Amino acid sequence: MLDLAEELNRWMEQGRTFAVATVVATNGSAPRQPGAALAVDSDGTAIGSVSGGCVEGAVYELCREALETGRPVLERFGYSDEDAFAVGLTCGGIIDIFVTPVRASAPAAVAGGGPAGSLADSNAAPLAAALTAAASSEAAALARIIDGPAELLGRAVLVRPDGSHTGGLGGHPALDHTVIGEAQALLDAGRTATLEIGAEGARCGQPVVVLVESSVPPPRMLVFGAIDFASALVRVGRFLGYRVTVCDARPVFATRARFPDADEIVVDWPHRYLDSQKLDSRAVLCVLTHDAKFDVPLLERALRLPVAYVGAMGSRRTHLDRLQRLREVGLTEIELNRLRSPIGLDLGARTPEETALSIAAEIVANRRGGTGAPLTGAHTPIHRDAPRLGRIGEVA
Numbered sequence: 001m002l003d004l005a006e007e008l009n010r011w012m013e014q015g016r017t018f019a020v021a022t023v024v025a026t027n028g029s030a031p032r033q034p035g036a037a038l039a040v041d042s043d044g045t046a047i048g049s050v051s052g053g054c055v056e057g058a059v060y061e062l063c064r065e066a067l068e069t070g071r072p073v074l075e076r077f078g079y080s081d082e083d084a085f086a087v088g089l090t091c092g093g094i095i096d097i098f099v100t101p102v103r104a105s106a107p108a109a110v111a112g113g114g115p116a117g118s119l120a121d122s123n124a125a126p127l128a129a130a131l132t133a134a135a136s137s138e139a140a141a142l143a144r145i146i147d148g149p150a151e152l153l154g155r156a157v158l159v160r161p162d163g164s165h166t167g168g169l170g171g172h173p174a175l176d177h178t179v180i181g182e183a184q185a186l187l188d189a190g191r192t193a194t195l196e197i198g199a200e201g202a203r204c205g206q207p208v209v210v211l212v213e214s215s216v217p218p219p220r221m222l223v224f225g226a227i228d229f230a231s232a233l234v235r236v237g238r239f240l241g242y243r244v245t246v247c248d249a250r251p252v253f254a255t256r257a258r259f260p261d262a263d264e265i266v267v268d269w270p271h272r273y274l275d276s277q278k279l280d281s282r283a284v285l286c287v288l289t290h291d292a293k294f295d296v297p298l299l300e301r302a303l304r305l306p307v308a309y310v311g312a313m314g315s316r317r318t319h320l321d322r323l324q325r326l327r328e329v330g331l332t333e334i335e336l337n338r339l340r341s342p343i344g345l346d347l348g349a350r351t352p353e354e355t356a357l358s359i360a361a362e363i364v365a366n367r368r369g370g371t372g373a374p375l376t377g378a379h380t381p382i383h384r385d386a387p388r389l390g391r392i393g394e395v396a
Contacts, residue, residue: 001020001022001035001037001039001100001130001131001142001213002035002037002130002131002134002142002213002215003035003036003037003048004020004037004039004047004048005130005131005133005134005135005215006135007039007047008020008039008047008102008131009128009131009132009134009135011039011041012102012127012128012131016041016042017041017042017067017101017102017103018039018040018041018042018063018067018101018102019039019040019062019063019064019066019067019099019100019101019102020037020038020039020063020099020100020102021037021038021039021040021050021059021062021063021097021098021099022034022035022036022037022050022097022098022099022100022211022213023035023036023037023050023095023096023097024074024096024097024098024146024194024211025095025096025194026094026095026096027094027095033192034192034193034194034211034213035192035213036048036049036050037050038050038056038059038060038063039063040060040063040064040067042067044064046060046063050095050097051077051095055077055095055097058077059075059077059097059099062075062097062099063099066099066100066101067101069101070101071101071154072098072099072100072101072153072154073098073099074096074097074098074099074146074147074153075096075097075099076094076095076096076097077094077095077096077097078094078095096146098144098146098211100123100127100144100154100156102123102124102127103124123154123155123156123167125166125167126142126156126157126158126165126166126167127142127156127158129158129166129167130142130156130158130213130215133158133160133215134215137217137218138215138217139160139161139187139214139215139216139217140158140159140160140161140187140214140215141158141159141160141183141184141186141187141212141213141214141215142156142157142158142159142212142213142215143156143157143158143159143169143179143180143182143183143210143211143212143213144156144210144211144213145169145208145209145210146194146209146210146211147208147209148199148206148207148208148209149199149206149208151170152169152170152199152208155167155168155169155170156169157169157176157179157180157183159179159180159183159184159187161184161187161188163180163184165180169210172199172200174200175197175199175200175208178197179195179197179210179212182195182197182210182212183212186212186214187212187214187216189214189281190214190216190280190281190282191214192211192212192213192214193211193212194209194210194211194212195209195210195212196208196209196210197209197210217243218241218242218243219241219242219243219280219282219283219284219308220242220243220244220245220279220280220282220283220284221237221242221243221244221245221283221284221285221286222244222245222247222274222277222279222283222284222285222286223237223244223245223246223247223262223286223288224247224248224270224285224286224287224288224289224294224298225248225270225287225288225289225290225291225294225313226246226247226248226250226253226254226255226258226259226265227253227288227289228352229288229313229352229355229356230246230259230286230288231258231259231261231352232351232352232353232355232356233286233288233352233355233356233359233360234246234259234261234262235261235356236356236357236359236360237360238261238263240360240363240364242284243263243264244261244262244263244264245262245263245264245265245266246259246262246264246265246266247265247266247267247268247270247273248266248267248270248289249267249268249269249270249294250267251267254266254267269294269297270287270289270294270297270298271294271297271298271300271301274298274301274302274305275301279305279307280307281306281307281308282307282308283305283307283308283309284307284308284309284310284311284363285302285305285307285309285310285311286311286312286313286343286359287299287302287310287311287312287313287343288312288313288343289313290312290313290314290318292321292322292325295312295314295322296322296325296326296329299312299322299326299331299339300326300329300330300331303326303331303335303336303338303339304331304335308363308366308367309340309362309363309366309367310338310339310340311339311340311341311343311344311359311362311363312339312340312341312342312343313341313342313343314341314342314343315342316342319341319342322341323336323339340362340366343358343359343362344358344359344361344362345358345361345362345365345372346358347361
């Protein structure tokens with residue numbers, strides 16, 4: 001749901017009633033991951049997607065029904081071998097969809113004539129807070145009960161990094177305490193996952209299934225070297241959702257005119273700038289200078305950081321020389337093995353734009369566990385399975 005935060009936040013501010021269908025679990029070749037959402041307002045306006053088109057019509061109708069009843073619903077969609085035209089995923093996967101009605105205000109009656117003070121009303125505060133946080137790129141986790149006792153279904157709580165929260169799940173007091181702790185752990189990792197927890201907050205009691213959606217600031221891409229290849233990479237990085245910084249020690253090259261799409265342009269020695277930054281495990285570092293006086297001190301630091309990706313541009317000859325220099329300053333073979341160099345996948349790229357695509361493809365493959373091989377003739381899954389449902393403490 002939080003992937004639609006900006007638009008849904010506007011709907012909330014306008015006082016619109018709507019229903020949100022969220023992917024909560026997948027199995028097999030499902031096109032969208034948990035957290036993907038489709039929303040429908042009381043006028044029939046729809047935004048977002050849960051399947052890339054396979055079951056959008058049926059999910060749309062589920063949202064319309066939820067708006068009428070004011071009650072959440074969990075539904076499973078999959079491919080039907082008996083009837084290829086039945087509602088289902090033609091790609092062969094299975095997805096579970098949870099639909100929640102949302103009201104921005106609490107007038108005398110809910111849509112469809114439901115009573116005031118209904119579940120849709122009680123969840124307005126945590127859902128509104130979650131959408132506001134996500135639209136502002138603030139860190140927060142939204143936990144919702146998607147399966148379990150009928151009286152708890154759809155209950156929500158918003159959890160912030162410091163453990164403060166808005167809303168509650170009802171039921172046993174220990175349930176909120178347990179879910180808030182688990183949501184904090186998932187938020188720290190920037191992950192969305194489902195948990196199975198006892199209704200009394202432990203392994204005992206009737207089980208409930210909780211979806212935790214994490215909203216975190218965009219991951220960072222640091223591009224070192226203000227060259228023409230960097231300009232193309234900045235555009236691709238922004239397209240992929242990264243907050244992109246360009247850093248170069250040469251002020252004549254590191255300019256806004258050359259990098260209009262960058263979120264930030266820094267004139268500084270790359271290694272000194274890197275020392276000043278606090279990066280998380282999602283950050284990617286692309287070193288495009290292929291100049292030893294910049295590269296060696298920068299990579300000496302970068303390869304010791306717990307970031308997602310470190311790549312460096314240069315020929316194979318440059319790469320071998322760079323490795324030797326890095327060994328001489330004390331990097332181990334384990335640390336050197338983290339370096340992606342020459343940077344990018346073998347696409348036969350020539351132009352800056354093609355090279356940027358090659359680098360971006362390697363970053364995505366590294367992030368998603370892809371092989372980089374052609375899908376034609378391959379036997380690997382097109383879509384990797386989402387994290388499996390786990391019990392308390394077993395985050396996916």
